[in-house]
Amino acid sequence: MSQTNIQTQKLVSEGTARLLARATDARSLDVDALAPRVRAALEKYLLAADATVPAQAINEFIDALHADDLCLIVACERGDEQAWSDLVAQFGTTVRSAARSASSNEDAAEDLAQSIWAELHGLRVREDGRPSGKIAYYSGRGSLGGWLRAVVGQLAIDQHRKSSRLVQTELDTDFDRLARESHQAEDSFSATQTAPDPESALSEQRAAIDVEAALAQAMGELAPEDRLLVKLYYFDGLRLREAGVVLGVHEATASRRLTRVHAEVRERVEAILMKEHGWTRSETARSLSETAMHLEGDLELMLTREKAGGERQAGRDE
Amino acid sequence: MEANSGAHLDADEMNAYAEGALPEAARSRYFVHLADCDSCRKLVTELTLAAAREDEAKTRIASLDPTPSKSWRERLAVIFSPAVLRYGVPALALFAVIIVAIVAMRANRNESDVVQNVEQSRYSPDGVVLTGSNSTTQTSTATGAAGNQSNGNVAAVGEVQNQPAQPDAAATPPPAANPIQMGDDAPVLSKNTVPMSETARADEAKEATGEFSVTPKREQPGVAATASAPPPAPQEAGRARTAEREAGSRDGREEQKKNKVAGKEDADEIVADGSASGGVVASQRVANESRPAVGRTTTARTAQSEARKRSAATATKSGPAATDSVEEKEASAETRSVGGRNFRRQGSAWVDTSYNSSTSLTSVARGSEQYRALVADEPALRAIAERLGGEVIVVWKRRVYRFY
Numbered sequence: 001m002s003q004t005n006i007q008t009q010k011l012v013s014e015g016t017a018r019l020l021a022r023a024t025d026a027r028s029l030d031v032d033a034l035a036p037r038v039r040a041a042l043e044k045y046l047l048a049a050d051a052t053v054p055a056q057a058i059n060e061f062i063d064a065l066h067a068d069d070l071c072l073i074v075a076c077e078r079g080d081e082q083a084w085s086d087l088v089a090q091f092g093t094t095v096r097s098a099a100r101s102a103s104s105n106e107d108a109a110e111d112l113a114q115s116i117w118a119e120l121h122g123l124r125v126r127e128d129g130r131p132s133g134k135i136a137y138y139s140g141r142g143s144l145g146g147w148l149r150a151v152v153g154q155l156a157i158d159q160h161r162k163s164s165r166l167v168q169t170e171l172d173t174d175f176d177r178l179a180r181e182s183h184q185a186e187d188s189f190s191a192t193q194t195a196p197d198p199e200s201a202l203s204e205q206r207a208a209i210d211v212e213a214a215l216a217q218a219m220g221e222l223a224p225e226d227r228l229l230v231k232l233y234y235f236d237g238l239r240l241r242e243a244g245v246v247l248g249v250h251e252a253t254a255s256r257r258l259t260r261v262h263a264e265v266r267e268r269v270e271a272i273l274m275k276e277h278g279w280t281r282s283e284t285a286r287s288l289s290e291t292a293m294h295l296e297g298d299l300e301l302m303l304t305r306e307k308a309g310g311e312r313q314a315g316r317d318e
Numbered sequence: 319m320e321a322n323s324g325a326h327l328d329a330d331e332m333n334a335y336a337e338g339a340l341p342e343a344a345r346s347r348y349f350v351h352l353a354d355c356d357s358c359r360k361l362v363t364e365l366t367l368a369a370a371r372e373d374e375a376k377t378r379i380a381s382l383d384p385t386p387s388k389s390w391r392e393r394l395a396v397i398f399s400p401a402v403l404r405y406g407v408p409a410l411a412l413f414a415v416i417i418v419a420i421v422a423m424r425a426n427r428n429e430s431d432v433v434q435n436v437e438q439s440r441y442s443p444d445g446v447v448l449t450g451s452n453s454t455t456q457t458s459t460a461t462g463a464a465g466n467q468s469n470g471n472v473a474a475v476g477e478v479q480n481q482p483a484q485p486d487a488a489a490t491p492p493p494a495a496n497p498i499q500m501g502d503d504a505p506v507l508s509k510n511t512v513p514m515s516e517t518a519r520a521d522e523a524k525e526a527t528g529e530f531s532v533t534p535k536r537e538q539p540g541v542a543a544t545a546s547a548p549p550p551a552p553q554e555a556g557r558a559r560t561a562e563r564e565a566g567s568r569d570g571r572e573e574q575k576k577n578k579v580a581g582k583e584d585a586d587e588i589v590a591d592g593s594a595s596g597g598v599v600a601s602q603r604v605a606n607e608s609r610p611a612v613g614r615t616t617t618a619r620t621a622q623s624e625a626r627k628r629s630a631a632t633a634t635k636s637g638p639a640a641t642d643s644v645e646e647k648e649a650s651a652e653t654r655s656v657g658g659r660n661f662r663r664q665g666s667a668w669v670d671t672s673y674n675s676s677t678s679l680t681s682v683a684r685g686s687e688q689y690r691a692l693v694a695d696e697p698a699l700r701a702i703a704e705r706l707g708g709e710v711i712v713v714w715k716r717r718v719y720r721f722y
Contacts, residue, residue: 045334049343061341141340142333146369150329150336153361224346228353235356236363245370246363248338248345 008047011055012039015062023067027075027083037074038062041139069144076120087120091148098149102156112159116152210277211269218268226261233258327351327358336365657702659712667709673718679711681720692719 016035020026046053046061072090075083099112138147219227225247232243233254244254273279327335327348334340335348352359396402652663653671661668682689684703693700702712703721710721 044331045341045344049347057341064339137330139330139334141330142337146337146365147329147333149368150333150361150365153364154329154332157357157361224349224353228349228359231353231359232363236359238363242363242367246366 007055008042008058009035009039011058012042012062015059019062019065019067019070023071025068025071027071027080029071029074033078034070034074037070037137037140038065040137041065041141044139045141065140066143067140069147070138070140073138073144088117091145094145094148095152098152099156102153112152112156115155115159116148119151119155207279207283210273210279214269214272214277215265217272218265221268222261222264226257226264229254229257230261325351326355327362332358332362332365335362336369338369654706656705657698659702661702661706661710661712667711668706669711670713670718672713673711674713677713677716677718679718679720681722683722689721 012035013031016031016038019038020029020031020034042058042061046057072083072087076087095113095116096109099116100106100109103109103112138144219230222230229243229247232238232246233240236243238246240254240258241251244251247254249257270284273284274281331340331344331348335345340348348362352362654661654663654668660671662671663669682692689703693703696714699712699714699719703710706721708722710719712719712721
């Protein structure tokens with residue numbers, strides 16, 4: 001059942017009223033002051049994917065918002081001095097510790113913390129309701145403390161990027177590695193070379209390239225969650241339990257999924273090799289085992305290479 | 319509004335993701351971006367793991383200490399909880415019992431030490447040799463002896479001292495207070511002989527069985543009345559000690575020590591005491607009542623130790639001289655006549671009136687082969703052994719048998 005705009009607005013108003021009622025300190029805010037914020041959050045998270053959301057989902061969404069945190073932040077944005085002093089008092093430590101963990105030294109941490117407060121002060125409400133600062137509005141979905149930590153983290157990354165002339169992002173690193181790897185692929189396969197003669201070595205190199213291509217393709221065919229899992233585990237070096245936490249699953253689930261993904265990828269790679277590259281089964285078996293030796297380090301590379309869409313391909317030479 | 323999968327996650331999205339506050343649909347969207355964007359993935363990973371750690375810490379703290387602070391009342395309640403009481407109280411009781419037992423045993427040991435010391439001094443050259451075990455009569459015995467002994471005054475004094483120590487001794491039947499009957503060997507009571515005979519008898523008694531019965535305290539005729547206050551006192555004290563009741567023995571022990579110090583010994587009075595702990599002490603009084611405290615003490619001690627090993631049957635008849643009290647006591651003893659013999663009840667034993675402690679005893683257990691052989695040859699003996707229960711000392715054909 002789709003909600004019309006009016007219906008949605010009604011639900012938002014009613015939800016906001018409920019929110020204000022359950023807040024310990026509503027900070028003199030009223031429905032009109034808060035309703036636009038709630039609406040924005042709703043659209044960002046719920047309605048963006050699916051405009052036809054049942055009323056119950058909307059109500060549940062609004063009722064899950066952190067009422068006190070939201071009221072506090074909105075009051076700050078409206079210039080409430082008491083709210084500001086409360087914010088500093090409650091979350092000053094949070095900001096400082098987040099800045100410290102995101103920085104390499106005390107001075108940098110201090111600078112970062114100051115920047116955060118400056119940014120927060122820049123969160124003035126504009127007439128059109130759009131944020132004026134760089135920081136996205138706090139929606140109330142997560143806790144205010146967590147939001148502040150996220151803000152600090154992002155600001156740290158931005159500062160780091162700005163601080164170096166050559167914008168080094170993980171994307172760039174990937175490009176560099178790509179170049180490196182392909183270069184290595186040409187002349188450093190000697191380490192894994194099994195064939196003594198140059199002829200065999202060359203054919204081995206080509207086989208390896210085929211394998212990598214097939215691997216990248218197979219990875220691309222994986223579900224996003226599975227691919228994310230592989231990245232978390234192999235590229236980011238997370239432990240299985242940690243990868244599970246990021247994915248929101250139990251460690252055992254993550255383990256099973258990873259095993260399944262491996263099996264799937266291998267099957268898919270073999271199929272691709274034989275079908276699209278014309279390999280025989282025996283060739284496949286041999287090459288895969290050889291290539292698997294240095295596959296792990298290149299796994300991420302495979303994934304990156306295969307990704308066709310997104311910002312990665314900007315400026316990337318394949 | 320465009321899906322965010324292509325764009326980087328903003329702080330709010332990242333935070334919502336990290337805290338699991340995203341609706342499922344949004345979450346799936348972000349998987350796509352996160353799988354391909356290393357920087358976003360890195361920060362999101364950081365935030366997510368940090369949030370998870372915080373939750374874990376909070377949960378752990380909450381589960382550990384639901385009640386933030388326990389008042390002292392609550393703590394006290396825990397101590398007295400049923401579970402604690404169930405195990406704690408019996409354990410404490412057991413502990414207390416063990417302590418008491420150890421203390422008691424220690425008291426006994428000390429007493430035996432005293433007795434040994436007394437024995438040694440018994441054979442001191444000077445003064446009359448204290449024969450037999452010194453009379454550390456049981457407390458009650460001592461008490462009785464006080465009256466019996468010729469060392470009346472002295473005894474009294476000694477008794478007084480021993481009074482507290484003699485509560486248990488009091489348990490000893492009055493007959494026990496009677497001095498050991500020396501049998502017909504009145505001469506034995508003489509200073510010189512008495513000690514020896516006493517000693518001999520004591521030895522025999524020792525050889526016999528360890529059973530102790532309360533035997534009347536033996537009083538040396540001479541010793542009986544004349545003792546000066548001090549000497550009897552110590553002896554009494556010794557006697558009391560002989561009582562071997564823990565309480566009594568402890569005090570008596572001290573007394574005996576004092577006496578021992580004095581060194582001189584008077585006539586002994588054999589006092590056989592049956593104590594609850596089985597110590598029959600034959601306290602021997604030196605004929606000379608004026609013996610020094612030491613002597614008496616030693617006597618008492620020796621008597622006590624002797625008595626311990628002596629069978630209860632060592633009933634001594636007081637000598638002719640100062641047997642008044644003794645006889646009074648004896649008079650109260652039972653007598654029976656069986657098989658042509660006269661037996662006098664002494665403690666829990668029947669003692670042949672013709673028993674002379676100078677004769678060696680032959681102990682025979684009823685029902686043993688020895689016994690069967692014996693009664694087979696001497697039917698009359700069997701009659702005696704069977705008609706008289708308990709310990710029976712019989713003089714038979716130049717030999718003395720002790721049935722038990």
